[in-house]
Amino acid sequence: MGRGKFVERVLFFLALSSIGSLALITFFIFLEGLPLILHTGLKDFVASSHWAPTKGHFGILAMIVSSILVTLGAMVLGVPLGLAGAITLAEFSPERLKRILKPTLELLAGIPSVVYGFLGVIWLVPLIRIYLGGPGLSLLAGSLILGIMILPTVISISIDALTAVPQLYREGSIALGATRWQTVRRVVLPAASSGIITAIILGMGRAVGETMAVIMVAGNALKLPTSVLAPVRTLTSNIALELGYAAGRHREALFATGIVLFVIIMILNLSATLITRRR
Amino acid sequence: MRLDPRITQTLAKALLWTLTGFTLLILIFIIVDISIKGLPHVTAAFLFQEPHDMGRAGGIFSTIVSTAYITLLAILLASPLGVGTAIYLTEYTREGWATRIIRFGAECLAGVPSIILGLFGFVLFVMKLGLGWSVLSGGLTLAIMVLPIIIRTSEEAIKAVPQDYRTACYSLGMSQWQTITRIVLPAALPGITTGIMLSVGRSLGETAVLLFTAGAAPRTPATLFDSGRTMAVHFYILAREGISMPNAYATAAILMISILLINLAAYTLMQRLMKRYS
Known part of the structure; x- marks a missing residue:
């Protein structure tokens, strides 16, 4: 075997590290969690909201519902704000301003999630408690914080999608007498739609998977939420709150919660990949 | 109307x-x-004293040391893997099923939430391999977390090196490996460094992964097998248990400002590289 061939082999093995890690992660999460799902039955696991792990009740319905609601709430804030930011920067701001603002907004991504959670507890939770009632630690607080946290994802991927639309499209539309805004709304946005949808899906993935900030602001109550002011516990919070002391079946149940989360995230990621590829 | x-x-x-x-x-x-x-x-004393009384008093020195150890370990493990993957993808193979699978793996890995990585690191490194809550378990798990970042940025950086450079090397009779190690990698180095810096930034702010792999012992870890509480975990504990607001704020400030500066430097470096070759 020549030196070149040898190097190529070695590099190939290094290159398998990412897919290999993914396979290992999948394997171990299922290895630890699947026995419990089989033991409890999938239906009792995902369709019951009775979670009393020390007494043998492992129903995570309330957490699934909470995760979905918190994520949807995050989208309500994050998508319009994020899209507005992306459109402003890509279409309506001078090149120089864009070059400063884009990296600045992307800096939001670097702020650790515990810092978002902390500021949520200090500022947002008291505001909700005083002006809207309830304990403050709530579905609403979780949604608002997550909505802010997904902004960098939504903004930066949408900007890339908008920038990828050929300049000719814009020129054609302007030449026909359309205003910049009409061009954006009728020509650029439809052309960039698959990229923007990808941005939104990846934002959702971030929101579903976020843990620390949600634990800090969402209240972690084990009930199906009855209002936006009710405290909720998401799938991620459930794992993080109990993993430290869980053992036996209880620990398995947390890995089983992880399986559900993992499957949701993979579906979101796969659809994002498929949409991007079709473009 | x-x-x-x-x-x-x-x-x-x-x-x-x-x-x-x-x-x-x-x-x-x-x-x-x-x-x-x-x-x-944030005073010199705060930076260089050990935390006392659960973090109520004293500083954060041991958490800075733990953070440095764990981050360094993660980078040392992930860099060769990530850069190797990027070289393979850009220099050694045409687009085909192999590259598609590798890229797919990297993309999916980037989307895996940190709590899942925490669960994985906990079961494999902490439990099965018996490494316990340790700097080693934390570093190994973080390495997996930052791998996709290093792959993506290194690939971009290597692709940005003009094809002419390679052609010139081959015309001088250099082998492919010589071309890569002597010309392409040095030219792509700023971009690769960017990826590593972004990974450091990501590692500094990570909490969910480390809580379950590196543990939360507030002492300075003496060996790879000791538990180490990073700054982010320390901040989380201070804030969540309401131990000390001033110390929580001070830790958050150090954490946030270092991450922002690192990311800013990484961004500037990448811009400069892209400008040079475009």
């Missing part, structure tokens, strides 16, 4: 700029609030 398109445009622009301004305000608010309340407590 239809509005004049020019009026609609003015209204739309006003709305877009208001919303963008709001986003910027949130960012500024976060940075200013943490800095104003945190920085006054």
Whole structure:
């Protein structure tokens, strides 16, 4: 075997590290969690909201519902704000301003999630408690914080999608007498739609998977939420709150919660990949 | 009634700029609030003293050391894997099923939430391999977390090196490996460094992964097998258990400012590289 061939082999093995890690992660999460799902039955696991792990009740319905609601709430804030930011920067701001603002907004991504959670507890939770009632630690607080946290994802991927639309499209539309805004709304946005949808899906993935900030602001109550002011516990919070002391079946149940989360995230990621590829 | 398109445009622009301004305000608010309340407590003593009384008193020195160990370990493990993957993808193979699978793996790995990585690191490294809550378990798990970042940025950086460089090397009779190690990698180095810096930034802020792999012992770890509490985990514990607000703010300020500076430097470096070759 020549030196070149040898190097190529070695590099190939290094290159398998990412897919290999993914396979290992999948394997171990299922290895630890699947026995419990089989033991409890999938239906009792995902369709019951009775979670009393020390007494043998492992129903995570309330957490699934909470995760979905918190994520949807995050989208309500994050998508319009994020899209507005992306459109402003890509279409309506001078090149120089864009070059400063884009990296600045992307800096939001670097702020650790515990810092978002902390500021949520200090500022947002008291505001909700005083002006809207309830304990403050709530579905609403979780949604608002997550909505802010997904902004960098939504903004930066949408900007890339908008920038990828050929300049000719814009020129054609302007030449026909359309205003910049009409061009954006009728020509650029439809052309960039698959990229923007990808941005939104990846934002959702971030929101579903976020843990620390949600634990800090969402209240972690084990009930199906009855209002936006009710405290909720998401799938991620459930794992993080109990993993430290869980053992036996209880620990398995947390890995089983992880399986559900993992499957949701993979579906979101796969659809994002498929949409991007079709473009 | 239809509005004049020019009026609609003015209204739309006003709305877009208001919303963008709001986003910027949130960012500024976060940075200013943490800095104003945190920085006054950041003193030499705070940086270089061990935490006492659960973090109520003393400083954060041991958490800085733990953070440095764990981050360094993660980078040392992930860099060769990530850069190797990038070289393989860009220099050694045509687009085909192999590259597609590798890219797919990296993309999916980037989307795996940190709590899942925490679960994985906990079961494999902490339990099955018996490494316990340790700097080693934490570093190994973080390496997996930052791998996709290093792959993506290194690939971009290597692709940005002009094809002419390679052609010139081959015409001088250099082998492919010589071309890569002597010409392509040095030219791509700023971009690869960017990836590593972004990974450091990501590692500094990570909490969920480390809580379950590196543990939360507030002592300075003496070996790879000791538990180590990083700055982010320390901050989380201070804030969540309401141990000390001033110390929480001060830790957050150090954490946030170092991450922002690292990311800013990484960004500037990448811009410079892209400008040189475009």
